[in-house]
Amino acid sequence: MQPFDPRSWALRLERRAQPSATMRIASSPLAALAMLITGFLVLGALGKNALAAFNVFFVEPVSSLYGIGELLLKATPLMLCALGLAPGYRANVWNIGAEGQLTIGAIAGGGVGLFYGTVLGAWALPAMLTAAVLGGMAWAAIPAFLRSHFRTSEIFVSLMLVYIAQLFLSYLVHGPWRDPAGQNFPQTQSLPDNALIPVLFEGARVNLGFVFGLVLAAVSWWFGTVTAAGYRMRVGGLAPAAAAYAGISQRANIWLAMLIGGATAGLAGICEVAGPIGLLQPVISPGYGYAAIIVAFVGRLHPLGIVLASLLMSALYLGGESAQLELQLPSSVSGLFQGALLFFLLAAELFINFRLRRVRPARAAVARSA
Amino acid sequence: MNVATWVAIASSAVGAATPLVYAALGELVTERSGVLNLGVEGMMLVGAMSGFAMGVSSGSLWLAFLTAAGAGALIALLFGALTLSLQTNQVATGMALTLFGVGLSAFAGRSFVGLPIARVPPLHIPVLSDLPVLGPLLFRYDPLVYLSIVLCALIAWLLQRARAGLRLRAVGEAPAVAHSLGEPVTRIRYLAVLFGGAMSGIAGAYLSTALTPMWVEGMSAGRGWIALALVVFGTWKPWRVLGGAYLFGTVTVLQLYAQGLGVHIPSEFLSMLPYAATIVVLVVICRNPRTILLNQPASLGRSFHPGF
Numbered sequence: 001m002q003p004f005d006p007r008s009w010a011l012r013l014e015r016r017a018q019p020s021a022t023m024r025i026a027s028s029p030l031a032a033l034a035m036l037i038t039g040f041l042v043l044g045a046l047g048k049n050a051l052a053a054f055n056v057f058f059v060e061p062v063s064s065l066y067g068i069g070e071l072l073l074k075a076t077p078l079m080l081c082a083l084g085l086a087p088g089y090r091a092n093v094w095n096i097g098a099e100g101q102l103t104i105g106a107i108a109g110g111g112v113g114l115f116y117g118t119v120l121g122a123w124a125l126p127a128m129l130t131a132a133v134l135g136g137m138a139w140a141a142i143p144a145f146l147r148s149h150f151r152t153s154e155i156f157v158s159l160m161l162v163y164i165a166q167l168f169l170s171y172l173v174h175g176p177w178r179d180p181a182g183q184n185f186p187q188t189q190s191l192p193d194n195a196l197i198p199v200l201f202e203g204a205r206v207n208l209g210f211v212f213g214l215v216l217a218a219v220s221w222w223f224g225t226v227t228a229a230g231y232r233m234r235v236g237g238l239a240p241a242a243a244a245y246a247g248i249s250q251r252a253n254i255w256l257a258m259l260i261g262g263a264t265a266g267l268a269g270i271c272e273v274a275g276p277i278g279l280l281q282p283v284i285s286p287g288y289g290y291a292a293i294i295v296a297f298v299g300r301l302h303p304l305g306i307v308l309a310s311l312l313m314s315a316l317y318l319g320g321e322s323a324q325l326e327l328q329l330p331s332s333v334s335g336l337f338q339g340a341l342l343f344f345l346l347a348a349e350l351f352i353n354f355r356l357r358r359v360r361p362a363r364a365a366v367a368r369s370a
Numbered sequence: 371m372n373v374a375t376w377v378a379i380a381s382s383a384v385g386a387a388t389p390l391v392y393a394a395l396g397e398l399v400t401e402r403s404g405v406l407n408l409g410v411e412g413m414m415l416v417g418a419m420s421g422f423a424m425g426v427s428s429g430s431l432w433l434a435f436l437t438a439a440g441a442g443a444l445i446a447l448l449f450g451a452l453t454l455s456l457q458t459n460q461v462a463t464g465m466a467l468t469l470f471g472v473g474l475s476a477f478a479g480r481s482f483v484g485l486p487i488a489r490v491p492p493l494h495i496p497v498l499s500d501l502p503v504l505g506p507l508l509f510r511y512d513p514l515v516y517l518s519i520v521l522c523a524l525i526a527w528l529l530q531r532a533r534a535g536l537r538l539r540a541v542g543e544a545p546a547v548a549h550s551l552g553e554p555v556t557r558i559r560y561l562a563v564l565f566g567g568a569m570s571g572i573a574g575a576y577l578s579t580a581l582t583p584m585w586v587e588g589m590s591a592g593r594g595w596i597a598l599a600l601v602v603f604g605t606w607k608p609w610r611v612l613g614g615a616y617l618f619g620t621v622t623v624l625q626l627y628a629q630g631l632g633v634h635i636p637s638e639f640l641s642m643l644p645y646a647a648t649i650v651v652l653v654v655i656c657r658n659p660r661t662i663l664l665n666q667p668a669s670l671g672r673s674f675h676p677g678f
Contacts, residue, residue: 006541096465145463146652149661150657151656152649152656153602156602156649157649157652163645164646167638167639167642168638175636249650290469291469293469294469332473332477332480332587333473333477334473335473335476336474336476336477337468337470337473338469338471339412339466339467339472342462342465343466345447346458346459346466347452347456350456350458354457
C-alpha cells in the first residue's frame with residue numbers, strides 16, 4: 001500500500017505565495033455559514049422544520065427591544081473575556097482558565113459589594129470593579145508565576161484553577177456567605193441598589209458592562225498596534241527565537257498576557273454579579289470563560305472581530321434558550337454549535353495560507369509513480 | 371482505622387484511577403508521535419455518553435466499551451483530519467475538540483440522563499478472590515482494571531523494545547528525519563491519534579458504566595485534563611503514568627473518605643484536592659528543566675507535512 005501522499009489527491013493543497021487578505025477576512029463568516037448549514041442539517045435530521053427553527057433560533061430572540069438588550073447582555077462577558085485572552089494567544093500564552101478568573105472576580109467584587117456596599121455609598125461600584133479586576137489578576141498570576149519560574153504549563157494550571165475557584169464559590173454560598181434569611185438556598189443576600197451596575201436603557205437588562213467592553217476593544221486595538229509591549233507580545237508569539245535574540249523577555253510577555261486575561265475576566269464576573277444576577281450563587285457563568293476562547297479565535301484575535309464574534313456567540317446562547325422553550329431542543333445544542341463553529345473556523349483558516357489546486361490526472365499519476 | 375478500611379480505600383483508589391490510566395496511556399501514545407491532543411476531556415465525555423447509551427439499549431457491556439472506543443476514535447479522527455491533514459494549530463484544535471465533545475455528549479445523551487445501568491461486575495477468581503486482605507486488594511476488580519495494566523505493560527514493551535515503537539518515537543522526535551528514511555509520518559500520527567481517542571473513549575465508558583454507573587452531562591469533571599497532566603507527570607513513560615494515576619486515585623478516594631468521616635474541613639476544600647495536587651505535581655516535575663527536555667517528544671505540538 002502506498003504511504004499517505006497528498007499529491008495523489010485530485011485536489012491538492014498548495015501554499016500561497018502570500019497569505020490571502022480576502023480569506024483573512026472571509027474565514028470567520030465562512031465558518032459561521034458552514035455552522036449554519038450544519039445546524040439546518042442537524043435540525044432537519046431531528047425532524048424539525050429548518051426554516052421555522054431558524055426563526056426560533058435567530059430571529060425571535062432579537063425581535064424586541066428586550067431581546068436586543070439580552071443579546072448585548074450575553075455578549076458582554078464573552079467580549080470582555082475574549083479581549084483579554086487574545087493578546088495572550090497572539091503571544092503563545094494559553095490561558096484557558098478565564099472561567100475561573102471570572103469566578104474569582106465575581107467573588108472579590110461581589111464580596112466588597114455585599115459587606116461594604118451600603119457603607120461605601122457612591123464609591124461602592126468603583127470599589128467592586130477594582131476588587132474584581134484585582135481578584136481576576138491574582139488568580140491569573142498563579143499560572144503566570146508557575147510558568148515563568150517553574151516552566152509549568154499554564155494550560156493545565158489555569159484550567160485546574162477553574163475547578164478550584166468554582167468549589168471555593170460553592171463553599172462561600174453554602175457556608176459563611178449564605179443569606180441567613182434565604183430559606184437555606186445556597187445564595188448570598190442581594191446586593192444593595194447602589195452596588196448594581198446601571199442598565200443602559202429602560203426595559204432591558206444590558207448594563208454599562210457592554211460599554212466597558214467596547215472601550216476595552218478600542219484600548220486593546222491601541223495596545224496591539226501602537227504600544228511597544230503589544231509589539232513585543234506579537235513577536236514573542238510569532239518568532240520566539242527572534243524575540244529572544246532581540247532581547248524581548250518571554251517572562252514579561254507571560255506575565256502581561258496572564259494579567260490582562262485575568263483582569264478582563266474578573267471584570268466580566270462582576271458585570272454578571274452586579275448586573276443580571278444581583279447576588280452570589282453557586283453558578284455565575286454558564287461557561288462564558290470557555291466560550292470566550294472560541295470568540296477570540298472566531299474574532300481572529302482582532303478587537304473588532306472579537307466584538308462581532310461575541311455578538312454571534314451570544315445569539316447562539318439566546319437561540320439555544322429559545323429553541324429549548326419552543327422546539328423542545330436541549331439548550332446544550334448551543335454548545336454543540338459553538339464547538340462546531342470553532343472547528344469550521346480552524347479549517348477555514350487554512351485557506352489563508354493555502355489554496356486548493358486541481359491536479360490533472362496525468363500529473364497525479366506521474367506524481368504517484370515517482 | 372483498621373485493616374479492612376485501608377483495604378477498602380486502596381481498592382477504591384484503583385477503581386478511581388482506572389479511567390485516568392486508560393486516558394493517560396492513550397494520550398501518551400499520541401504525544402509520543404509528536405501530536406498534542408488537548409481534547410481528552412471531550413473524547414472521554416463522548417465515550418462516557420455513547421458507551422452508556424449502548425450499554426442501556428443493548429444490555430451488553432462489551433458492546434458498550436466497543437462503542438465508546440469507536441466513538442472516541444471517530445472524533446479523534448476529526449482532530450486528526452484538522453491537525454494532520456489541514457495543519458491547524460494543535461492547541462486550538464484540541465480545545466475545540468473538548469468544547470465540541472462537551473456539547474455533543476450533552477446534546478446526544480439528553481434522553482439517557484437518570485437511567486439505571488447494570489454496573490460492570492467484578493471478577494470472581496476461585497480461592498484467590500476469597501483470600502483475606504489480598505483477595506479484595508488484588509483479585510476482585512473488574513476485567514477492565516486488569517486489562518489496563520496489561521495494556522500498560524504492552525505499550526511500555528512496544529515503545530522500548532519493538533520496531534513499531536521505535537518508528538512511533540522517531541516520528542515524534544524528528545519527523546523530518548523519519549520522513550527522509552521513508553516512514554509514513556502522517557499515517558503513523560493518524561494511528562496514534564486514533565488510538566488515543568479510542569482509549570479516552572474507554573476511559574469515559576469506564577466512568578459511566580463502572581465507577582459511577584449513570585450518565586450526567588460533564589460527568590468527567592476535569593479528569594481528561596488530569597490525565598493530560600499525568601502524561602507530563604509520568605515523563606511520557608507508561609509505568610510512571612500508571613503509578614501517577616494510582617497516586618491520583620488515592621488522593622481522590624482519601625478526600626471522599628475524609629468527607630464521609632466528617633472531618634472538620636468543608637467538603638468543598640477536600641474536593642479541591644485532586645485539582646490542587648495536579649498543580650503541585652506538575653510544578654515538582656517541571657522545576658527541573660532537564661526532566662522535561664530529556665523526556666518530552668522533541669516535536670510535540672508541531673505540525674509536519676512532507677508535501678509542503
